[in-house]
Amino acid sequence: MSDKSDKGMSRRQFLGLTGGVVGAAALASIGFKYRGTKNERKIDPENMNYKENETDILVIGGGMTGLFAAVKGHDAGAKVLMVSKGRLGSSGQTPFAKGIFSYDAATASVSLDEFTEQVSSSALKTNNPVFTRQMAEHSKARVDELREWGFFDSPLYYDSFSKPINERNISVMERIMITHLIKENGKIAGAAGFSIDEPTIHIFKAKSVILCTGAGGFKPNGFPICDLTHDGSVMAYKIGAKITGKEWNDGHGGSMDNPAACYDGWHGMFAMSPSKTGVEIHHDLGVDINYRAYVLGNPVSMMPGGDNTIVEGGPYVPEKFVRNREAGAPPGGGNGDKMGPPPGAEAGDRPSGPPPGGEEGRGPGMAAGASSGGASAGMAIHKSEGLVPINEKGESNIPGLYAAGDALGSYMAGAIYTQVGSSLAGSAVQGTIASEAAAEYCQKAVLQNIPSSKISRIKEEILAPLKRDSGYSPAWVTQILQGVMIPNFVIYIKKESILKAALAYVEELRDHHSPMLRAADLHELRLAHETENMIVNAEMKLKASLMRKESRCSHYRLDYPDVDYKNWQAWINIYKGSDGEMKFVKQPFDSWPV
């Protein structure tokens, strides 16, 4: 027998052991179905229906971005088809976003230029000022339209979103997961996916595609992003689009009481009607709280009465934006968070001044009780990750392919959370602008022919997990991935040795487990494709984090703790090289890709 002492263990064995312990401990409240037996199919993959659909603009996603992309593309004269993995206004993060920023030039305390400059100052120049300004400039017009549709009258958005869609008779296909984008002759040609309700594969032929697919995470507990797995970015990456922003992290915490309960952790905010927010610029949701948790251990608190122990080191926060822990209150009179403005005296208006001290005034993870970091693990700051835009319209480097909202790496807010409520406003604004540009593109574009051989190959790839007699359940692979990626010493408080160790795991999942994912029904088929996408996202996050040898905004390296103004005034763009390898390139701040 071989030596089983610590000394006799290989590095890989040692990492395997520790990783397993971490995985089990960190993930105690995540469920999965164990399927150690032969794949007991409930769907016959050899007997699927097949449907083709044609349109000018294909809008993928039914959240705030998708809503405006569909409506405005239609109004600009294009034939629009919306396809969504969930239901209009009831999937992704949109249903849970309750504050929307509205900049009113007539009453605002700062000019558009001043607003943009203040965001850039908080974001340490990581923002793209063109998108920052664009969001503010157009926010009021979009908010006014939303009011007209009844958005501010209900906590549930389906009815208000349906109003403009139904009035225009825009086609919407729900509960279809898109797995592939299709490129022909260097241009976008459509997309493909499957219904999760019936055994049907759908091919969509389109002159233009707008990704309104949101961002994603690793299906973490306590944050309502378990249906978001970076599907849009990953399928765009596979056909040659550039992706950015993977080193940044959204720093939301979650409640340690019932940690999987998003609704409870957000203190009933999901049941509240949305409201407007005004200018209120922060430097929030970075890794400062997570750094405290790493140094001091849980629990952490951002609320009055919380632990005020001074912690040395940690992420740099510009003087002007330092959170006043002594007073125990978050800055700016707000609740220090992006979500959850309490209802104002009039529907749709957030009251000025600090929120009431009651439960409603707290953001997610800000309960009076103990909270823990990492609730949104796998997701970056809103709009700092996603497709790289080549211009202010959200166009990608693939002609005809656009992205908007959280699917677009616009750096609207920068790599830190800056303006409260800007996420939802930015989605509405970017969806509009991208779709108007796509409609114009469609006037000159023609539908590309998609060879039947390519369609056959795509069908095979979609159905592969259903066809496997044996393999790994997506739930189990996801759980392993969570165990590798979610711990605070991996993607939050980073250092080279651990990033490399985690990468070894993720590469194993990519090379060995992704190709062996199995599914017995359409629900599991969706999980299989989501799991594959999360593994690609994990590889991007680890490699971008290794490359960025500095700390800034929501990216923090223990081994490079300072902002590097000399070498790192740049974003990181990721693309698939001609050899199939993941490639990384710097793009200077405040520039467009060459």
Next chain:
Amino acid sequence: MSIKKISGCIGCGTCVKSCPTDVIRLSPKDGKAYIAYPEDCQICHLCRMYCPVDAITIEPEKSIPVMISWG
């Protein structure tokens, strides 16, 4: 266990569509909603809030099967 009970369902299917993570399905037997994939519930309450007859009960805790070997 997260989404716990559906009682008094009228079979309208709204909860099925409203669930972001595809937890609920309509039964082919009686056309009523049932909890098909409870392990994927993110406890967001959208199904409960959209239900027109308040048929859905949700609890905040989430219990899971024990993690076993290799997937």
